[in-house]
Amino acid sequence: MPKVVPEYKEEAKSRILDAANRVFAEKGYHEATMDDIAKRLGVSKGAIYLYFSSKEDLFEAMCKTAPQAFKEILYSSFGNEANPIQSATEFFDKMLKLSASDPGLSFEILSEASRNPALKRILKRNHAEYEEVLTGFLTEGRKRRIVGDNVDIRPLANSLIALWNGLETLLVSGLSIDEARSAWLEALKAIFMNQHTANHNPQDRPSRPASKTG
Amino acid sequence: MPKVVPEYKEEAKSRILDAANRVFAEKGYHEATMDDIAKRLGVSKGAIYLYFSSKEDLFEAMCKTAPQAFKEILYSSFGNEANPIQSATEFFDKMLKLSASDPGLSFEILSEASRNPALKRILKRNHAEYEEVLTGFLTEGRKRRIVGDNVDIRPLANSLIALWNGLETLLVSGLSIDEARSAWLEALKAIFMNQHTANHNPQDRPSRPASKTG
Amino acid sequence: MPKVVPEYKEEAKSRILDAANRVFAEKGYHEATMDDIAKRLGVSKGAIYLYFSSKEDLFEAMCKTAPQAFKEILYSSFGNEANPIQSATEFFDKMLKLSASDPGLSFEILSEASRNPALKRILKRNHAEYEEVLTGFLTEGRKRRIVGDNVDIRPLANSLIALWNGLETLLVSGLSIDEARSAWLEALKAIFMNQHTANHNPQDRPSRPASKTG
Amino acid sequence: MPKVVPEYKEEAKSRILDAANRVFAEKGYHEATMDDIAKRLGVSKGAIYLYFSSKEDLFEAMCKTAPQAFKEILYSSFGNEANPIQSATEFFDKMLKLSASDPGLSFEILSEASRNPALKRILKRNHAEYEEVLTGFLTEGRKRRIVGDNVDIRPLANSLIALWNGLETLLVSGLSIDEARSAWLEALKAIFMNQHTANHNPQDRPSRPASKTG
DNA sequence: TATGAATGAGTGTTCATTCAT
DNA sequence: GATGAATGAACACTCATTCAT
Structure with a gap:
């Protein structure tokens, strides 16, 4: 050095x-x-x-910097006004690459955090940031009529974060990447597409309903 | 003894x-x-x-038995034909009580599993069972027209499991129980209610009713 | 074992x-x-x-037991009614043998104790015991007219203890054993013999007050 | 610098x-x-x-300079022809102030010295100097009839040094300052006053006055 | 001269595991 | 079967000392 x-x-x-x-x-x-x-x-x-x-200090410092990559992916995927399903697919693939090198680190962090208040605070701060990005994305989506007015945005943002986190747990539990991707997309589709359907009368986007039922 | x-x-x-x-x-x-x-x-x-x-052997053995409680809640909540939102609410509250006593054990297990193939296999087996219960529930839901025909059931089952697991990660990250419940219900509502909404608008999507009853 | x-x-x-x-x-x-x-x-x-x-616990425990030997010598030398100079000589020789195996242990203990209240308390307790033995010896000596009435016994007991302790410091500083013995006996003689001389006026000592006030 | x-x-x-x-x-x-x-x-x-x-070198060098303050007090208290009790009181109070700032350093030095010949030599040199000061004081005292002819001066000088050193050990062991002062003065009194007393009772011991003025 | 980053040997302490009883 | 004393391999952390700058 x-x-x-x-x-x-x-x-x-x-x-x-x-x-x-x-x-x-x-x-x-x-x-x-x-x-x-x-x-x-x-x-x-x-x-x-x-x-x-x-060692603990080092670990905590690492926890503070670790989500940097996560945030970057989050921004690059959800920071714009793209089609949500497309954003989500992009997000999924980028995240997968990222977490491939980190098989269980996030769980290690979580299990430590469950008994370490300082770490918990760090995670909370990180989470607040993720939540904000997604809330912004969903708010924007509402303007663009992709997200229904009847949707409570903040909780939905949280559930999207939860969904990704949860898929990581399933990957560790042996779910294949393809299965995980399907689950991710199916959920996203259910959340966004149905909204769409409900909110938007067919004449609005005539091709969509057809493709779903078809 | x-x-x-x-x-x-x-x-x-x-x-x-x-x-x-x-x-x-x-x-x-x-x-x-x-x-x-x-x-x-x-x-x-x-x-x-x-x-x-x-110690490792003991831990693995414990991992095999640990999900017993989880399974019981899963069955009791989703094993019947109840309204899905109600089932989900019930599930959430029961699970919360359960995981209150084991703040970070599941993450401990996951981080071990990410490096321990034997443990991974155990988790996989457990997951298969959860998946089956939820698949059954959703299949039943489809018959009862609560779940749309356009839904791919197995991935959705996985995403429900992921959603719950992910909420646990957020609880450790400092999300309040109420926020977690809102996120859970909002996601469930988005998934099921919209379907529901869709179902009750036959004129909207004329092809649906047919496929549902069929 | x-x-x-x-x-x-x-x-x-x-x-x-x-x-x-x-x-x-x-x-x-x-x-x-x-x-x-x-x-x-x-x-x-x-x-x-x-x-x-x-290690600290072990050291403290050792400090509690270490003075056992010291006490035994103290009792055997000063526990009886012997002539004080003879007692002191006996004490000196026995102690010398004891501390030969312990070149600097007592100083190690003292330097630790100066920063460790728990250890200090142990030393205090030990000292109280030594003080008691010597106070008893001197009180007895007063009855036997070896110690003058004008002497404050407790402080003198302390100064005898101090004298021995101090001689140990001088031994470490290179004073020869013979010099140390001379110092010890000279001091003892000064303390006891002068008293003695003063005390034993034949007539016999209605004069005491007189001799004190000069 | x-x-x-x-x-x-x-x-x-x-x-x-x-x-x-x-x-x-x-x-x-x-x-x-x-x-x-x-x-x-x-x-x-x-x-x-x-x-x-x-570090050891530094410590040894420090040990060489450390007693400077001690020597100064020694000289200022015992370097003159004052009344011995008064000198001793003065010495005690000055020394107390000095050693208050270094609770256990001297014991640290002693315990090192017990295993380190170089250090031991340094202490010996220092001690020789102390001894000299006190020997001078006592010799002067003899001339002034404060110290009896029957006293062996060098050993007594050593025992005075030992007494002070020993009182420091008792202070660490929890003896109060007042108790230490009493012990110090009681011993000094026993050593000097009795001589003194003897001196002021001419009729009591007719032989003494002669030797005193002689 | 002075700096301070780097070293690396060393120490107290823990704990899964073993085994004589 | 059960015990719990003993083991011994680790590991986090410290600090006197060195040396390139």
Whole structure:
């Protein structure tokens, strides 16, 4: 590691976080040792403690940065006004690639969080952000008549997040990717398409009902 | 522990599993010690090893029995022909009570499973059973015209399971119970009610009624 | 170590304390490792933790038992009505033998105690006992006219204890044993003999008040 | 730290020693880290190693300078011809103030010295100096008839030093300051006053006055 | 001279597992 | 079957010391 640069400390932290992310993802919080992380970086154990005060501290820091990728996918998929099913498909495929490298990290985080209030707070903050993105997306969707007026947007945003999270649990439980994708799309279709149907009288989009029943 | 009875071995195992379940639920897999479990039972540490070859073995055995309660709730809520929203509400409230006692155990299991094929297989088996119950429920719902013909039942069953699992993740992330309930019901409403709405607008989609009764 | 005996636990504790005493005496609190103590006993490190919850706990327990030998010497030297100079000589020689095996242990204890209130309390309790023995001895001495009426006994008891403790510091500082013995006896002589001289006026001591006020 | 000055090296050393003294006094040798000392000085850890080769080296150097304050008090209290009780009282009060800031440092030093010959030599040198001061004082006292001819001065000097050192051990063991002062004065009184008393009873011991004025 | 990032050996402590009784 | 004392392999964390800058 080069030194003396002013942003060096941040650079170093970020390299450690990166290594930590990979090691925790591979081995889980408890199985991963500080030595594993240090070795991954080609650095001595002690060096990590120059930047993080404890394993727990490192883990929490990692939890703060981990959802960055998630957020990016969320924004890129749902941040625009695309067709929701298309957005959702895009989201699904991107997320799948992401979580492939993280088999169980999120569950490790969740199980820790269930007993660690500090971690819980971090997750809450992250969740608030996800919720906001989706709420914005759905609000926009309502304007565009893709989402019905009778829909309570915030809860629905939460249920979309829950749905994705839940599919991750099923993937770990052996559900195939195709099955997961079907489940994801079927649910999305049920949520968005039916709304559409109900809200929109056929003359509005004559081709859709046909394709459904057909 | 009483002795000599023939089914004694099974009885003993089951008592240990029960204690393990409670202790793992309270403390998580890694924080729980064999001693904790033994003490909960009023038995010596060594005794557990007469019935289970290792902590991991015990944990896996517990994972096999753990979903019993879940299954019971699933059956009692979705095993009949009730109104789906009502079933779902019932399910939600019962599940909430259940998972209150085991804040993060399911995540612990999932994170282990992501690295432990044996555990993964167990989860898969469990999931298959859940899927079956819900598939049955939805199939029945289709007959009763609550679920549309255009719906692909198996994926929807999976997405319902995913939805619940995902809500658990959000509860750990600090979502309030009321928010979770709203999300759950809003999603269910979106899935079922719109169908319902659609069903009650025959003139709207003339082809539907036919396929429903058929 | 044999097992199952009821007093086994106490026996084991006492063996560990003995080893700890020796190792701490040889290496000092900080340089001594739990492994050192375990190896001295021919036992694994973990075994010690079955009987003592931490190194500190072990050290404190040792501090409680360490003065046993000191007390015995104190009683055997000052518990009777012997001539004080003779008692003191006896005390000196016995103590010397004792502390030869403990070069700096008592200072280790004192330096820890200066920052550890629990340890301080233990030392206080021990000191109270020493004080009592010497107070008894001096009170007896007063009856026997070896100690003057004008002497405040408790403070003098303390100063005798201090004197011994202080000689130990000088021994560590390189004072020879003979010099230490001379210092000890010279002080004792000054304290007791002068009294003696003063006290034993033949006529005999209606003059005491007089001698005091000069 | 300013630079380039010729005596700079000594100046720097002395500043480090000062910081070391304070930190070691506060935390004890083992708990104090090189970083603590460096930070106290506002200097980097590495800087200390330019002046001292190791922590041990620094500690030993500090031990050499540490008794400076002690010596000053010793001289100012016992360096003159005052009444011994008054000198002793003065000494006690000054020393108390001094040792209040370093609760257990001297014991730390002693316990190290018991295993470190180099340190032992330093202590011996210091002790020799103390002994000399007190021997001078007592010799002077003899001339002034405060100290009896029958007294062996060097041992008594040692016992006075021992007495003070020992009182420090008792203070750590929980003896109150007042009790310590009483013990100190009672012993001093026993040593000096009885002599004194004897001196002021000419008719009592006719031989004494002669030797006194002689 | 001075810095401070990096090292790496070392230590207290835990705990799953074993085994003599 | 059951016990619980003992093991021993880990692991998080610390800190004196070094050295490139």
